[in-house]
Amino acid sequence: MTHTRPPTPQADAWLDALPQAVLLFQGMPEGLGVVRVNAAAVRLWGVPQERAAGRPLLEVVRRHTLEALAERGGELELEAGGRTLRCTATRAGPGQEGALIVEDITAHRRREAELREATAVLSHEFRTPVTGLRGVLEALEYDMPPDLAQNFVRQGLQEVERLARLVEDLAVGFRPTRARTLPLAEAFARAERLLTPELTPRQATLTFGDDHLVRADPDKLLQVLLNLIENALKYGPAGQPIEVQTLLRGTWVEVAVLDHGPPLTGTDGLFRAHTRGPHASGQGSGMGLYIVRSIVQGWGGQTWAERRGDRNAFCFTLPGGAGSGL
Incomplete structure (x- = not known):
């Protein structure tokens, strides 16, 4: 049976204030036992502190992946219920305490994906006006009637305007x-x-x-x-x-x-x-x-x-x- 130490009010306060789910566990010869879960962990796994304390870690987290992470230590990302979770664990030997920390990074990953997509699309869009400008400049290298040259200049200015608009689009969210x-x-x-x-x-x-x-x-x-x-x-x-x-x-x-x-x-x-x-x-x-x-x-x-x-x-x-x- 895992022996747990009662949490202090001070531990309750700062652990429960954390947005990440924190599960403190203890290494025992028979496996890992839960010592303490904070408020975010109770919301994540649906097991209150009074029921979690002293139970095997697997019974609380209900995932062998998280149990294995707690045993070896390290970090991984886990997809669960449409959410992306960053899970970090410190390893605990016999009689020692460790911690399993789980953070919901779904919104962060979504923003990263949107930024990558937006950057890729805009990078592709830059090719068209750049190609147009290259053609205009190459044409202007040769002698031609003034009215034809003026037509090429107008085309070049239109492509510059397109480039300026794309730069404005790229700056959305970053410009004060x-x-x-x-x-x-x-x-x-x-x-x-x-x-x-x-x-x-x-x-x-x-x-x-x-x-x-x-x-x-x-x-x-x-x-x-x-x-x-x-x-x-x-x-x-x-x-x-x-x-x-x-x-x-x-x-x-x-x-x-x-x-x-x-x-x-x-x-x-x-x-x-x-x-x-x-x-x-x-x-x-x-x-x-x-x-x-x-x-x-x-x-x-x-x-x-x-x-x-x-x-x-x-x-x-x-x-x-x-x-x-x-």
Whole structure:
């Protein structure tokens, strides 16, 4: 039978305050016996301290993998119930105490996976404008009529703009915010000016709703608008209008970009990285809505997509700036 020492109130306090599940055990000739479990361990394994103390370790953790880890010491990652657990154990000889520490790192691994995916997608997207710029520069090495050379220069500038947008996308989440109070009309005017070259070939019109004061980083707000309106251009048929609606909701302002694209399906997944709708035209990274969500969540807002009548609406909220000085 394993002999356990009663925990002290001080041990109870600091062990129970830890977010990791901690199980203290003792090495005995007949195996490993539990000495103490903290509050997080009780939640993880569902065995309270009064029932865990003195029992064989395997009866509490119910996994031979964890029992073997406790016997040899070391670290491993374990998938259990859809969660990723980092498990660390210190080895205990006969009469000695050891510890098994289990930390839920599911969210951390998910963020790592999203970052790897986003970086891979953006790295792939950089190849197209770089290749275009190389072709333009190679062409400009040769003598040609001024009007033809000017055409190549315009192509090069367009590719530079694409590169600049990709750099902005890559910086999402890492660039410090520069929030200020500004009228939405200011961001709308910038977006319209930058998107005119894309609207004209598709014979699309762009209209904006009522102006409101908002609190945001102007550059990040512009990036959200550009991604949503470009998304509408990809999904909507040529020649159809795109409308940006605004609505004051308490202390928040809702902005919705509406297009005449086919009805949406699976809207919950549209804002994940590397996801494109089934009706998207042309080439794309599938990063636009993921970037929108990342920026909007940064200022505490929400993003969603829904069907409004015969149009799709891609919506976000941002803090209102009423009462703040410009």
